[in-house]
Amino acid sequence: MRDNQDDVLTRPAATSEAAPDASGAARADALVPSDDASTRQRVLQSIMEQGPSTANELAERLDLTPAAIRRHLGHLVDGGELIGRDRRVYGARGRGRPAKEFELTEAGRESFHQAYDDLAIAALAQLTSIMGDDALNQLAETRITQVEKRYRELRADEPNGNPVDALAAALSEDGYVASTRPALAGEQLCQHHCPISQVAQHFPQLCEAETKLFSQLLGVHVQRLATIAHGDGVCTTHIPRSVLISADSLRKKA
Structure with missing residues (x-):
């Protein structure tokens, strides 16, 4: 079954993470709220433990809404910590595009260990x-x-x-x-x-x-x-x- 809209990552509203400062300029580098940072770390942890995962799988596993998980995935992809690929299909392929799954990049793995x-x-x-x-x-x-x-x-x-x-x-x-x-x-x-x-x-x-x-x-x-x-x-x-x-x-x- 196709993981609907896995290839569409919802962007957060501009006011939520890039609010204008006193000069009216948008703060593109505004600090990420601590609860968002914690949730994104949970997303990375889940993918590390379970392997490449679709948005729907992550939403169910982490008890998040599809809209919320896509917002976090969008930030993690933009930050270079995740990459999205079409899921490999084994055996007969069904109708429609394969689901998109997300996997850790090297930058994403670096948050889990410090090696010399x-x-x-x-x-x-x-x-x-x-x-x-x-x-x-x-x-x-x-x-x-x-x-x-x-x-x-x-x-x-x-x-x-x-x-x-x-x-x-x-x-x-x-x-x-x-x-x-x-x-x-x-x-x-x-x-x-x-x-x-x-x-x-x-x-x-x-x-x-x-x-x-x-x-x-x-x-x-x-x-x-x-x-x-x-x-x-x-x-x-x-x-x-x-x-x-x-x-x-x-x-x-x-």
Whole structure:
């Protein structure tokens, strides 16, 4: 079903956020009311946790009116914290335009964490120049050992559970805000946040080590479809159906 008017963002009235000052000039940079700022942070938080979302989904999730959510989305898009794209349709496409969904930009993610990106990039560049690429590859693999440890603990606690869900939970504990969703011929593992996205732009070995670990833990070849480091809204990895079939078989035997 089309998300009606998702591509139309209502502008606030000029008197609400750009009232004229004593000289009669509109204050384009007027301070945003604290309740509006809080609501917009909630919008950003919801998109970070749930992934790209339509205006209607956000309005329902945050208990806001469609008009209110579109006003906040308009400000966040204008401020460079969100970007709107047509939602990708899997399978048969219905009539009408696809719904527009909103996802975080790099500027939007910066409000959630403060990372020493410049220092990390400089340190890794120095490491590579002295020790070579092998040293960086080893560091990348060592960095995600905590994810592997948490995954194995979760699988030990619930051996008949969905292994992809366990991997998403392990990643979330490490700050990646991960979730899963069904896809054609399998499932998608979605990481809605990346604490090291700026560093990974310069050193793709960090993403490659993650993908390699996913394959090792799940016992199948997985395919990385998108990464935040490359400018996508979500790090998305396709998990083939064979993992899910194997998990279902274990549950039936239990």
